[in-house]
Amino acid sequence: MTTIDVGEVKDVLKVERVGVHSHIVGLGLSNTLEAMSVAEGMVGQLPARRAAGLVVKMVKEGRIAGRSVLITGDAGSGKTAIAMAMARALGSDTPFESITASEIFSLEFSKTEALLQSLRKAIGVRIKEETEV
Numbered sequence: 001m002t003t004i005d006v007g008e009v010k011d012v013l014k015v016e017r018v019g020v021h022s023h024i025v026g027l028g029l030s031n032t033l034e035a036m037s038v039a040e041g042m043v044g045q046l047p048a049r050r051a052a053g054l055v056v057k058m059v060k061e062g063r064i065a066g067r068s069v070l071i072t073g074d075a076g077s078g079k080t081a082i083a084m085a086m087a088r089a090l091g092s093d094t095p096f097e098s099i100t101a102s103e104i105f106s107l108e109f110s111k112t113e114a115l116l117q118s119l120r121k122a123i124g125v126r127i128k129e130e131t132e133v
């Protein structure tokens with residue numbers, strides 16, 4: 001009987017994935033909320049980072065509640081990066097989950113359900129639904 005050496009087979013499910021935003025640890029602002037050119041994994045985008053810092057400050061002071069922040073810009077311009085930096089700046093216990101619009105539109109269930117699932121995932125809630133037939 002012949003044996004074939006197939007080498008090391010890696011379990012693809014256990015391969016650690018490095019996120020594209022793993023370098024971001026905060027907004028990289030000074031005490032006066034000025035954006036430093038390179039800090040906390042962020043580079044450039046100074047006015048946007050300063051504006052995000054003001055929003056983070058308002059959240060921390062409890063002056064903004066039940067509101068959303070809309071970040072617009074070209075593809076790959078750093079919208080998700082700013083959002084993640086805001087979450088990091090709010091503290092390590094701040095949940096962050098990013099979803100892409102194309103993901104939602106390709107799903108068969110409702111958009112509201114997709115958003116709810118994402119929110120649950122962000123805060124670590126798992127709901128098991130059982131139906132008796």
Ligand SMILES: Nc1ncnc2c1ncn2[C@@H]1O[C@H](COP(=O)(O)OP(=O)(O)OP(=O)(O)O)[C@@H](O)[C@H]1O
Pocket residue numbers: 020021022024041042043044045073074075076077078079080081082
């Ligand atoms: N100011 C920045 N400093 C450091 N890295 C950045 C900055 N802006 C963007 N990046 C990095 O560049 C890449 C693209 O940015 P990002 O995904 O945030 O763009 P986007 O506007 O959300 O893109 P899309 O519209 O395609 O979702 C990411 O790896 C992100 O971490």
